[in-house]
Amino acid sequence: MPTAANDRHGSPNASTRRHGRVDEAAFDALFRECSRDLHAYVISLLGDRSTAEDVTALAFERLYRFRSRLNRGRGTPRALLFTIARNAALDELRQRKRQPKLELAEEQFGDRSSVEALEHVERRAIVHDALARLPLRERELVLLKFHGQLSNSEIAQALDISESNAGTRLHRALVRLREQCLELDRKEVA
Numbered sequence: 001m002p003t004a005a006n007d008r009h010g011s012p013n014a015s016t017r018r019h020g021r022v023d024e025a026a027f028d029a030l031f032r033e034c035s036r037d038l039h040a041y042v043i044s045l046l047g048d049r050s051t052a053e054d055v056t057a058l059a060f061e062r063l064y065r066f067r068s069r070l071n072r073g074r075g076t077p078r079a080l081l082f083t084i085a086r087n088a089a090l091d092e093l094r095q096r097k098r099q100p101k102l103e104l105a106e107e108q109f110g111d112r113s114s115v116e117a118l119e120h121v122e123r124r125a126i127v128h129d130a131l132a133r134l135p136l137r138e139r140e141l142v143l144l145k146f147h148g149q150l151s152n153s154e155i156a157q158a159l160d161i162s163e164s165n166a167g168t169r170l171h172r173a174l175v176r177l178r179e180q181c182l183e184l185d186r187k188e189v190a
Contacts, residue, residue, distance in 0.1 A: 027064055030077050035060070038085055041147035044131070045089040045140065055092060059085035079154035082144060086158060093136075130180035138173035145170055 038059060042052040062084050063077065070077065131139050144155050156166035 023067075026077070027067060030063075030081065031060060034078055034081055037147055037149055038081060041082065041143050042085055042089050044143045044147055045086075046092060051092060052089075055085060055088045058088050062088075075157035076154060078148075079150055079157050082148045082150060082154070083158040086140065086144070126181050126184045127177075129184050130177050133180050134173065134176060138169070138176060141166070141170045141173045142177060 035056070039052060039056045042055045042059075043049060046052050046055065059081055063081050070080065074080065075083070131142065134142070141155065141159075144150050144158060145152075148154075150158065152167045152170065153163050155170065156163040159166065161169075
């Protein structure tokens with residue numbers, strides 16, 4: 001049976017589709033859907049778990065405070081949340097006046113063999129190192145796409161650029177990331 005936060009198909013955020021604002025139930029659903037992705041995105045930008053937690057909380061707080069005034073024409077609540085977090089993280093980086101450091105996530109290997117686990121850690125380290133070599137603007141695009149799981153349209157709204165520009169920039173960033181990964185992998189083998 002549909003609720004205020006679910007439409008007839010059971011998907012969250014129906015009230016945001018109808019009214020353009022986020023009610024309590026829709027906000028709770030958005031928090032459950034996005035909190036891990038948003039936190040991972042912010043950690044990847046800042047390289048600092050503690051500050052990332054603060055920025056993530058700040059983004060949710062700001063969205064919650066202005067939830068009744070959201071304009072659907074400006075994007076989905078998820079895209080707006082990532083925009084708020086992005087701006088807060090960039091403010092933090094400006095305050096630091098230094099490049100962010102990347103932190104490897106803690107691994108939980110479960111049933112993997114130690115060889116598989118080591119290979120997985122090595123692949124992740126290569127990707128993290130390659131990401132760190134990208135300019136911040138390109139790294140940000142990759143992180144919005146994969147940590148944020150935003151569509152190109154949502155990325156465009158978050159960065160205030162056209163959708164085709166977002167797609168082109170993302171493609172170029174991914175090509176450069178792939179090249180960096182291959183270069184780092186070759187150096188590791190040699």
